[in-house]
Amino acid sequence: MCGILRNTNTIDQFKELDKKQFINQLGHQDLKKYVYYYWCAFPCLCPAEEFTLNSPPVSLGNSWNSQQTKDFLTEYDRFQTSQGQYTGYFLVVLSAEGFKVDSLSSFSQVNVENSKVYFGFADPCTLDVHPGWPLRNYLMLIGYHCAHLQNIDVLCLRDRSKDGVRDVSHSLLMSVRMSNVRDLQECPKCVGWEKNEKGKLLPRVVDLSASMDPTRLAESAVDLNLKLMRWRLIPELNLEKISQTKCLLLGAGTLGCNVARCLLGWGIKNLTLVDNGKISYSNPVRQSLFVFEDCMKGGKPKAETAAEALKSIFPGVNARGVSLSIPMPGHAVPDSSVNLVKKDVEVLDELVNAHDAIFLLLDTRESRWLPTVMAAAKRKIVICSALGFDTFLVMRHGVKTKSSSQTPQKLSMDMVIPGDQLGCYFCNDVVAPGNSTKDRTLDQQCTVSRPGMSYMASAMAAELLVSVLQHDEGALAPADTSAKEENLTKDLPCALGLIPHQIRCFLSRFHQVLPACRAFDKCTACSDMVVNSFKKDGFEFLLKAFNNPSFLEDLTGLTQMHQETMDAEVWGFSDDEECSSIEMT
Incomplete structure (x- = not known):
């Protein structure tokens, strides 16, 4: 057996060796991958002159009658019971008195003239007319110690069960012509290295990670x-x-x-979390991936800590945390920070491009603008969630196709809006997103919500994504709404149920509605004008949107629309809640 020898130069070093740590290190080195290489050898001696068969082997069932077989098994079981351990090589003597099974050492006492002697052995082979490899060494043993024997009878005993019943009828009987091995001057050549599953003389490999590696066991349990x-x-x-x-x-x-x-919980194993904040003392009671120790010494970064927490919950997850500030319209970029902001934009663009679904779970309205534009340009699935005090919004953005720019048909109350015509988070706004934290006190900048809101909204967001993935049309699934009573009984195209556009909950009344809206052709985030400008001008376009509050309104035509409607009526807009409302004044 291969091993490791650890040698110390002095007895003192030997005594000072941390034996517990040493053996743990070796254990982790050898077992952490749970993959083992092994190569079995079954040494078989090869005489210069091969043994030959006098006649083809015959099955025991065709040579002995049922009574003889029964008598033999009774005597064989007696013999094995009398031994201290199982004996694989034995003598079978058949005389007028019946069967006698004994050890090989009793051969000199057997009356071979009045008896039939079989040299028996436990045969592991399953081939019909071929004995197993132990017979080669057995014959060498017999030929060396019983050199006077020219021919012998061999019993290849195959003591197995068939359909739950003991059966030895497929055992073999054969007559062998012996070769001269007594005069050998040296040990004959040996063979016996086992071939691998491909029939080559190479070691085999066994991977026990599925049954020994805790991570693999956890994966199996999670998927159950x-x-x-x-x-x-x-x-x-x-x-x-x-x-x-x-x-x-x-x-x-x-x-x-x-x-x-x-x-x-849904088995999604590739998650990237993005945040630029650090964990504060108020976070762990509301944010389920953090604990009190994460708040110490100024707080750990949220994104990286959340990713590590996911790995501690389930080591099989591929979780990554990225600390990143998302540039926002209405938040001017000074000249000294242009390169830094450009780098942040590039990192965000790479992240959006590398993922299939984007969740907008940010604190402010304007922080959702840039990822909405990028996702619209790359036609990614977007799930947006926003919290008020006792209200929440969960919605999916429409994913436009080449035909989406065609003039859509007129909306009616009972119409189902196709997935490529659904609006985004900004489609209900008629002003560009601005700095919602400006001139607000610290307590006004924080989202104040009833504690249960985040759990409800988060569950809805995750379930909405999974439902979209299970729909035959995916992100292009049309929007179902709660306005149709037949939705409660009709057959739905998705195995998990209907696919809404928006989910709006009013917890104070424990009420929930499923509205849907069509994409706004003057939307400051997903309209063709904005998306095409972003594709064409890239960062230069974004820089104008960040620094000039009216740039997006001028680009999309909202400024002109405001001027045309100014004489008719005045609109007031409230940014107090994430789920904002538009009030007539």
């Missing part, structure tokens, strides 16, 4: 609930599509932590 769901309730559930979806979570706070936990 989902597989039971598919097996018992939803046979058409496509778990592979869910698990392969790469999710980008922008915001690692209250919503981000809870959404990540929900996605983990």
